Amino acid sequence: MISINIIGSGNMAWFLADSFAKTDVVINCICSRNLEQGKQLANTYHTNYVDDVLNLDSTADITFIALSDDAIELISNTLKVNGMVLHCSGILPVDVLTKHNLRGVLYPLQTIIKTDLPDVRMVPICLEANNEEGLQILKTLAYTVTKHIHFVNSQQRQYYHLAAVLVNNFTNHFYALADNILGEHHLSFDLLKPLILETARKAYMHPPIQNQTGPAKRDDRNTIEKHISLLNDNSELKELYEKITQSIFNLHQKI
Numbered sequence: 411m412i413s414i415n416i417i418g419s420g421n422m423a424w425f426l427a428d429s430f431a432k433t434d435v436v437i438n439c440i441c442s443r444n445l446e447q448g449k450q451l452a453n454t455y456h457t458n459y460v461d462d463v464l465n466l467d468s469t470a471d472i473t474f475i476a477l478s479d480d481a482i483e484l485i486s487n488t489l490k491v492n493g494m495v496l497h498c499s500g501i502l503p504v505d506v507l508t509k510h511n512l513r514g515v516l517y518p519l520q521t522i523i524k525t526d527l528p529d530v531r532m533v534p535i536c537l538e539a540n541n542e543e544g545l546q547i548l549k550t551l552a553y554t555v556t557k558h559i560h561f562v563n564s565q566q567r568q569y570y571h572l573a574a575v576l577v578n579n580f581t582n583h584f585y586a587l588a589d590n591i592l593g594e595h596h597l598s599f600d601l602l603k604p605l606i607l608e609t610a611r612k613a614y615m616h617p618p619i620q621n622q623t624g625p626a627k628r629d630d631r632n633t634i635e636k637h638i639s640l641l642n643d644n645s646e647l648k649e650l651y652e653k654i655t656q657s658i659f660n661l662h663q664k665i
Contacts, residue, residue, distance in 0.1 A: 413438050415466050418476035419447035424524035431455045433554040438467040500571030503564035514539035521578050530555045536562045626658035
């Protein structure tokens with residue numbers, strides 16, 4: 411039976427706790443400097459709470475550092491645990507955990523919000539370890555929650571993370587911008603939801619390059635100029651529209 415510690419109380423920590431609580435994996439304790447959030451997480455999954463990494467259960471097989479990227483190496487260097495240490499970052503190399511003989515990465519390639527957690531069985535899990543022993547430990551752990559595991563090195567994971575930012579974070583930002591525009595004119599974002607679902611369905615079924623439609627691909631200058639005129643009061647979005655339009659046009663000129 412595998413035992414784990416989780417350092418953190420944000421979205422990733424909730425995802426890890428929720429995923430492993432449904433298995434035979436034992437969550438020894440949650441560690442967070444945020445007393446309220448840490449205790450809430452620990453209480454939800456019926457485990458112990460500590461507010462200092464020096465008070466972690468040092469006998470745990472695995473300790474997750476589920477923190478922001480800029481805190482991971484610092485916390486890693488202060489840990490005094492005997493087992494394997496993992497982070498969940500898409501961008502940091504495995505060797506930011508170099509203090510630990512057994513170190514690795516378990517990176518869920520998914521958008522995670524603690525109030526609406528994804529089903530771990532549907533999430534691609536990217537694994538990396540610094541040696542074969544660590545990789546075997548990681549495989550055993552990951553297979554307790556999903557069969558959707560992939561072995562990628564640090565550089566490959568960074569490209570996956572970059573691509574994930576483009577398709578998720580950037581796309582969602584455009585949703586927010588569209589919602590703002592419609593809201594300013596007392597129009598409903600709900601009318602766009604079928605389009606969002608159809609766009610996602612097509613991206614799932616076909617190579618995205620084949621799915622492109624719209625005025626930028628056609629170089630429909632009348633429509634493009636009309637859109638730009640509608641953005642005269644929003645110079646930042648106007649510039650963004652022009653750059654994305656040009657990028658779409660340039661990409662399809664190469665085909």
